[in-house]
Amino acid sequence: MSSTAPTLLFIVGPPAVGKMTVGVDVCRRTGFRLFHNHLTIELVLRYFDYGTPPSARLVGEFRRRLLEEVAASPLPGLVFTYVWAFDDAAAVEAYAAAFRARGGRGLFAELEATLDERLLRNETAFRMAEKPSKRDVTAARRHLLDADARYRLNSGGALDDSDDYFRLDTTALSAEEAAARIVDWFNLLVG
Numbered sequence: 001m002s003s004t005a006p007t008l009l010f011i012v013g014p015p016a017v018g019k020m021t022v023g024v025d026v027c028r029r030t031g032f033r034l035f036h037n038h039l040t041i042e043l044v045l046r047y048f049d050y051g052t053p054p055s056a057r058l059v060g061e062f063r064r065r066l067l068e069e070v071a072a073s074p075l076p077g078l079v080f081t082y083v084w085a086f087d088d089a090a091a092v093e094a095y096a097a098a099f100r101a102r103g104g105r106g107l108f109a110e111l112e113a114t115l116d117e118r119l120l121r122n123e124t125a126f127r128m129a130e131k132p133s134k135r136d137v138t139a140a141r142r143h144l145l146d147a148d149a150r151y152r153l154n155s156g157g158a159l160d161d162s163d164d165y166f167r168l169d170t171t172a173l174s175a176e177e178a179a180a181r182i183v184d185w186f187n188l189l190v191g
Contacts, residue, residue, distance in 0.1 A: 005104035007099070008071070009108075014083060014144070111170050
């Protein structure tokens with residue numbers, strides 16, 4: 001446990017880029033905890049269809065409350081995976097607010113990979129085990145392609161000059177290699 005202000009590390013990128021898998025290894029290296037975005041989605045899907053107003057409210061509220069509690073706890077940090085539509089900065093700023101209010105850091109690791117690689121990753125056993133709603137691979141593929149068409153899910157380098165931002169192409173990297181680079185870039189080693 002850390003006595004310093006906690007760190008919130010967003011791992012962002014389009015669907016199936018490897019956010020959760022990389023996040024697991026970042027946590028193994030740092031002592032942070034993982035909060036992958038589907039933890040709340042899968043819970044709410046038991047009651048409401050994805051994208052409906054009740055679903056959106058509950059997912060947002062569960063995430064916000066969990067982030068507030070972690071920010072106020074003695075945990076050293078949290079890795080939060082998120083498919084960020086880069087046209088909406090308000091969402092990530094709201095999620096980071098609880099950490100920043102306590103003097104903590106809000107950091108961003110953006111993952112990129114080719115569409116072909118992401119389509120392969122979309123069907124991995126680990127993804128299916130952790131995200132039951134993705135087990136219908138045809139629907140998951142359709143969702144991935146639709147999200148790519150509708151939203152800007154990579155920054156295109158627009159945030160590369162920011163001290164709290166790191167962009168990484170993971171097409172040819174293992175999750176372990178990507179995690180090591182993120183931990184080194186932000187100096188996240190926990191004593």
